[in-house]
Amino acid sequence: MQAFRQFAVSRSAGTVAAWAAIIGLCAAVVFVYAWSERRGYAQLGEVQAQQLELYAAALESELGRHEYLPAIVALDHDVHALLRNPGGAGLRERANKRLTSLNARAGSLAIFVLDTAGLVQAASNWYQPETSVGMDLSALPYFSGAMQGGPARHFSRAAARNSPEYYFAQQVLQGGMVLGVVVVKISLDPIESTWGASAAQSRNDFFMVLDADGVIVLSSAPQWRNRKADLQAIDQGKPVVAWRALDPAAPSTRYASQSRPMARQGWRLLTLTNAAPVKLQAGQNAVVAGLLAGFLGLLALFVAMRRRAIASRLHAREALQRAHDELERRVADRTAELHAMNRALLHEIGEREHAEQVLRASQDDLLHASKLALLGQMSAGITHEISQPLTALRSLSFNAQLLLKRGDLARVEKNLRSVSDLTERMGRLTEQLKSFSRKTPLAMAPLTLSTALDNTLQLLENRIRTEHACVQLDLAPSVRAMCDANRLEQVLINLCANALDAMLDAPVKNLAIRLWSAGGRAHIQVSDSGAGIPEAVMARLFEPFFSTKLPGQGLGLGLAISADIVRDFGGTLRASNGQGGAVFELDLILVEETSHV
Structure with missing residues (x-):
């Protein structure tokens, strides 16, 4: 009887254990499936986020590459002349050719200039049958947006080619008066074609751009263009049901979505990825988890029975x-x-x-x-500075011979003193050039800043005299700073040369240099009477290879290198606009004067 009771209890316990094992197995399968699905969507979201960043960078780069162009065209003298006098002889032809040249170099579709009434006065496609010259574009949104004051942007698709086009528009101002509007048209078809090729290779990923109303303006799938997306489902992170136009054979296919805003354009970049592989992987993981849980359960049962048999x-x-x-x-x-x-x-x-x-x-x-480039730019002035004393030396030597024959020793002595002064002047100039061009490591030492400024002006003396520039100096003679003399002169020559470049077309050419000390720092300020620095240029002024000069007139490294040199000295280089032009100011570590008894 006792044995039968033990058998019944054992059988009951075995049944409970079996049901517990089945319930645990089902729970494990459900848990692993849910966890795998959630993890798969998370990984898919990370991949989509990376793809969005890459595609957004490409799109923003393409737009940013042409965003500056309207501002450049708005400063063109030929455009100003045409808008001031639309009927002037030859003005439209020069403006058309100028726009054609800019359009070819920028790689845009077209550039055209409108007057304040919205009539196209000049265009880069003036020579083509479908030229824009003479068209009335006053009803288009980018014209009205630009006339309201700020830069305007507009997207549309060409009716004939169904090609995506983007417009940049900006006012043409002169003396605070609006002369007209500059419009630059570019094509986004290469971006859309690249997306289509990527989507064709993966067959699971689709990319698109939505405007503020949720309408798809760019897409890797042509059949999705101009459709309205489900913004509520996208914002909530829900899977998007594929439209029948994309996948007629599987209308219930679901896609995981990921979006990224593009604030400047008012767009949203969206990517869709087929979620079927995630569910498939989750099911496989659940099956494996079930088998593993069953195996572990049997193993646990065996270990438990084994343990009861061991002491x-x-x-x-x-x-x-x-x-x-x-x-x-x-x-x-x-x-x-x-x-x-x-x-x-x-x-x-x-x-x-x-x-x-x-x-x-x-x-x-x-x-x-950079030093050698500056020497190259100053070569004409240096040649002039050396050729003049050489000519004088030749004349003085010839005169001395004649005076010796006549026995006029007093005038011979005067000529020889002049020869000595000229050779000393040439020696100082060549010594400065040799010191400036020498490739030396950074050597910090106390330096009287007025001496560095004197050397700088001596190297630029011929150019200042040739361009009839007026130099205004306000120098504190005893200000000393901790820096490298050779590299500081490189910075000063670059700032003064840039100031002279900025005043090439200025009616009044004033180069002002100021040196003072305040607050434990030494300050040097170089200002000019040019047109100043545009706000769009100010933010990128110290970027390497960024230049507002024409091609061949600079590499865009001068200010970037100057800023690095001043930073190595423990100082800063800043730029701003004064009342009469650009102002560059640098500050250095001041060396206090000490008295010795």
Whole structure:
């Protein structure tokens, strides 16, 4: 009877354990499926976010490449002349050719200029049958937007080619008066074609751009264009049901969506990815989890039965031994990981030190190249400064010979003193050129700043005299700063040369240089009477290779290198617009004067 009772209890316990195992197995399968699906969507979202960044960068780069062009055209003298006198002889032809040249170099579709009434006065396609010259575009939104004051942008599709086109528009101002509007038209068809090729290769990913109303204006799938997307589902992160036009064979296909705003254009970039692989992977993971859970359950049952057959002392000893072995293994693994991390860290330190050395060498080479470029620009003035004394020396020598024959020793002595003065002047100039062009490492030392300014003006003396520029100096003679004399002269020559370039067309050419000390810093200010710095240029003024000069007149490295040099001195270089033109100011570490008894 007792044996039968034990058998019944054992059988009841086995049934409960079996049901518990089945319920646990089902729970594990459901949990793994839900977790795998959530993790799959999260990974898919990360991939989509990376894709969105890449595609957004490409689109913004294409738009930004032409965004500056209306401002440049709005400053063109031929455009100003045409808008002031639309009927002037030859003005329209010159403006048309100028716009054609700018359009070819910028790679845009068309550039055209409108008067205040919206009538196209000049266009880059003036020679084509479908030219815009003479068309009335006053009803178009980009014209009215530009006339309201700020830059205007507009997107549309060409009716004939169904090609995506984007317009930039900006006012043409002169003396505060609106003369007209400049419009630049570009094509976004290369971007859309690239998206279509990428989507054709993956067959699971689709990219599109939505306007503020949710209408698709650009898409990798042509059949989705001009459709209205479900913005509510997209904003809530819900899967999007595919339109029948995209996938007629599977109208219930669901796509995971990811969007990114493009605030400047008022657009939203959207990507859709087929979510079927996520669900398939989640199902496979759930099946594997079920098999693994069943195996683990059987293994647990076997271990439990095994444990009841083993004595408690043996079990404790084995458990202690397992814990000891596990601890030793973990210590060994952790030690090996620490050794590997240490070796990797030492290798990374060596690579960074090498990279820093290479960077410093490259910076020195770039500084030396900038010096040589400045010397090249000043070569005409230097040649003039040397050729004049040589001519004078030749004349004085000939006169001295004649005077010696006559016995006029007093005038011979006067001629020889003049020869000595001229050779000393040429020696000072060549010494400054040799010192300026020498490739030397950074050597910080106290320097009287007025001396550096005198050397700078001496090197630029011929150009200042040739261009009839007036130099106004306000120099505190005793101001000294901690810097490298050679590199500081490079900065000052670059700032003064830029000021002279800015005043080429100015009616009054005033170059003002001021030196003073305040607040424990030495300050140098260089200002000109040119047109000043446009606001659109100010933000990118110190970027490498950014230049507002014509091609061939500069690499756009002067201000970037000057800012780096001043930063190495522990100072800053700033730019602003004064009342009469551009103002550049740099501050350096002031060296206080000390008295010696």
